[in-house]
Amino acid sequence: MAHDVRRGTIRARLTGILAVPLVGVLVLLGDLAVKEVREYQAANAVTGAAEVGQAAAGLVHELQRERGLSTGVLGGAGADFRTDLDAARTQVDRQRAEFTQLLGDSAEEVASAQTALGQLDDLVAIRAQVDTGRADPAAVFQYFGDRITALNHTDIGLDEPVPDPDPTLRRTLAAFQALSDAKEAMAIERGLLLGAVSGGRFDQDTFSQYVAAHAAKHVAMTDFSRYATASQRAEVESVLKSPEAAEVNRYEQVALVAADGRRLDLSRQMWWSWTSTVIDELRTAQQTIGRSVHHHTDELREEATWDLLGLIPLMILSIIGAGALVFVATRSVARPLAVLAAEADDIAFRRLPAAVAQAQQGAPDGSPSTAARPAAVSIAGRPTREITSVAEAINHVQYTAFTLASEQARLRQNTVDSLANLGRRTQNLLRRQLTFISQLEREEGDPAALANLFELDHLATRLRRNAESLLVLVGETTPRRWSTPLPVADVIRAAISEVEDYRRVSLRRVDDGFIGGGYVTDIAHLLAELIENALTFSPPDLEVEIHGRPLGQDYLIAIVDHGIGMSPENLARANARLRGEERFTVAPTRFLGHYVVGDLSRALSVEVQLVQSPVTGITARVVLPRAVLTTPAAVVEGETAGELPPLAPVEVPMALTDQPERPEPIRTRNGLAKRPPRARSGAPSRPPSTGRPPSVGGPVDHKPAEVRAMLTSLRDGVQRGQSFPTTGTTWYPGGEDHEWRKGDV
Incomplete structure (x- = not known):
């Protein structure tokens, strides 16, 4: 007592x-x-x-x-x-x-x-x-x-x-x-x-x-x-x-x-x-x-x-006496409080953040971490009951914060794993869907039905980009990689093929340049998000222009829209997201594309910046660093980087340009063209298959992506035969999983 x-x-x-x-x-x-x-x-x-x-x-x-x-x-x-x-x-x-x-x-x-x-x-x-x-x-x-x-x-x-x-x-x-x-x-x-x-x-x-x-x-x-x-x-x-x-x-x-x-x-x-x-x-x-x-x-x-x-x-x-009493009070009260404050600062700025970070990082094998709880607050000497109560309260606070952070880390890890698993499953299903659509395209001979299949093909391609965006946001990588360097123009066309309103995208001057095969998919994904954003915020009757030129040892790609523009405050916030300075978990869902671009740009060391266009709208400047650029050791004249090997002849239906003009196909409620009834007398006959002769150097085992490129070429040939003259037109390949479109350069 x-x-x-x-x-x-x-x-x-x-x-x-x-x-x-x-x-x-x-x-x-x-x-x-x-x-x-x-x-x-x-x-x-x-x-x-x-x-x-x-x-x-x-x-x-x-x-x-x-x-x-x-x-x-x-x-x-x-x-x-x-x-x-x-x-x-x-x-x-x-x-x-x-x-x-x-x-x-x-x-x-x-x-x-x-x-x-x-x-x-x-x-x-x-x-x-x-x-x-x-x-x-x-x-x-x-x-x-x-x-x-x-x-x-x-x-x-x-x-x-x-x-x-x-x-x-x-x-x-x-x-x-x-x-x-x-x-x-x-x-x-x-x-x-x-x-x-x-x-x-x-x-x-x-x-x-x-x-x-x-x-x-x-x-x-x-x-x-x-x-x-x-x-x-x-x-x-x-x-x-x-x-x-x-x-x-x-x-x-x-x-x-x-x-x-x-x-x-x-x-x-x-x-x-x-x-x-x-x-x-x-x-x-x-x-x-x-x-x-x-x-x-x-x-x-x-x-x-x-x-x-x-x-x-x-x-x-009186003042001296009061000073002496204050000194005594300082020694008996203020000193323990100062020690307690130092302990609290150490907990707030060092011990608790370190423990929470360890809990959030997880174990090396990916399992939830079992990090040790931070050390308890200790007060030397004989502190008063109030000081002891405060120390215990601080311990309760740090233990509760650590427990909550650990639970949040486990929940976040479970969420990330679930989203990554969902993204991979969706990507696998889309890959199978694209393979099945490609098979249907090979077997279909009616141009209208083939056009509908190509629209489904394009929708599946966009879905695949969304699945890959989900993987990017949770920190996973896509298994879809390119093996050889590609020209910058082809990578841009590949990005255009993955947006909805691709017909409004116009390639202006795009100078020569090559991107390393390991970066092609990510850069195409990054450009697709920016192009999609430009199409969304620009009038439907105006085109989105793309320019490309070397910038010193780097390469600059400019995506210019003519939309309503952005205020300086919104522009600054958008650039912060594109630099990867914010996390997508704190933003409205309509800005998820910015966070995808931010994660990709940070991973590739690509500089992305939105600036006001000279007249109206926004220009997205994408500066590709020297690290992602390459110069192929040997590029055969007339070929493009990543060109597919020679293909064996295949049986394809031909759309002749001298046929009588076909009526505009009737479309279904969701926009797909109905297949018109085929007249027996005018039905195109399928030539007998002659088989696939062996290519020079032995049989060639084509990848699914290469087969898709060939089918895309087939589709463009059919549509070209129906709608355009046979002379005076230049065509550029649209890249993987995209149609060939009329060039603007």
Whole structure:
């Protein structure tokens, strides 16, 4: 039992090894790392936002100065403030350029600041109107006021600086904003009173705006006192208690009682100087608060950085621990699996294919093989139960595959043997049938009946080719062999004699060439299959042309049809079959002829290829190699290779050309000509047999094929006498078991 517990299962081992590091990595990296990274990013964002806020405050300060001076110039104090206005505009342009550059390097959170800055695009036009004096002072004042308000209240994300908002930072930012509002209110007072002093008195609207700005200043200072630290309040209070601030308060009291339109006997220069001094000192206090904000955000960023750096070693330790655990898991699990995978690959690619091939090849005597089963999978060491189960499953798979392959091999061998036996029996029966038909042909004297016998002879010849095709497909050879070389033209005619619609085959130019006797039958069979295919896929009113010529040391035979042709895909598949790259067991039966050609071409090393004809149809190119070609040692002039020896005279019926024209014979339902009744007075008389005189050199024992050739010659003579003139016609022998047909070359 202890042994089984120690071995365990793969799931239990992986759970025990990877549970702790996986939980630790998920908790630490999912919580601490994500939180610290977010805080670090937020601290960076807060630091950048603080910089943007301070830059915006600087631009606002300069715009406030330009607004006041522009109002004074439009109010009639151009000579007093012209120089100061030019200097103020220069400062505004500088601050604006710096602010624009800062926003270009900032994050997307400052989009509102970029929008506010974009409102200053028409500042040049406003300045031109101020310079020419055509601008409305109230409109100019409102223009600058709207832009300053937009910049002062820009949302730069400082209200939520970190995932957990910092209270100190929030109060400091609130004090910064309150001081900015107070400074803007005092700047509005400066501009409004400066314009009123230039004009001599307040109008009702200007006075209302002045009172509102004065009240807003006091509200903003109250908010500042609520949020600011003690040091920040002390700095601002020192500014408000300065002599300049006291003079500003005195002028403010004078202005507040001038609602009735009384004349303001105040100095424009002194009012501008005192208020500008107070506003500049408030700007200094604002910069101090801004530096405090920046310092605090730096502390936040530094704290987040150290937290993140402290987390890194923990992450490294977790990764190292996980790596160690993975290494242990690899040694305990992956190594046996790798060995098992190697065994499976060896079975799949070497052992099982070798055993199956041995089983399929069979024993040397042709009996089914008794090949040994492939070796079982073996795993060294102490594999887990799962690994052992997988190994056993692989063994079952390979044993089942081997058994199935052995059974298929036996079944395939039995099928091949049955088909071969059937092919041989069919071939023997056809040989006997052809012999019997030849005997009938010798005994028949009626031309119509003789023509019917010749048609039966042709059908039997085609059946014999089918039987030989069956033998070729199962890997057997036909016993029908030729002994002597034959001309290529005779071999082509022999092939034509074994197709159905042989009358549509036309021999064009066929140059001289000889084929070895041992290859004649197979090549004729190969050509017959290709010719049959060309006849099948070409119109019935068009001929199939055959050409032959030497090609270097080889010989090229081209079979050209004018049919519908083939698509490139079908042509490629057909050529693959003709090269013998596929087996006939996986193809439709209508392609069996291609597989017969493929087996024959591979056995004879003959190159067969289908190509598109120049106009339409397909051309079958058959290249006979030098190995199947021969040159007879001596060919008697006027004879053809393989010519039969001299024959003794035989009794044959003669068809005279000067007989009266015979009527068209009446045919039976299956196309054979009926034998007409023979008139006794006109019946051809059979001459008495004179016997067969001995030939020179002793009696000649003719083979059945030679006798068939002689009978074929007899038949052609009879048909020639009935249907064709006796002169002006050239005739070529059709080869073994085929009629003599009119030549086209």
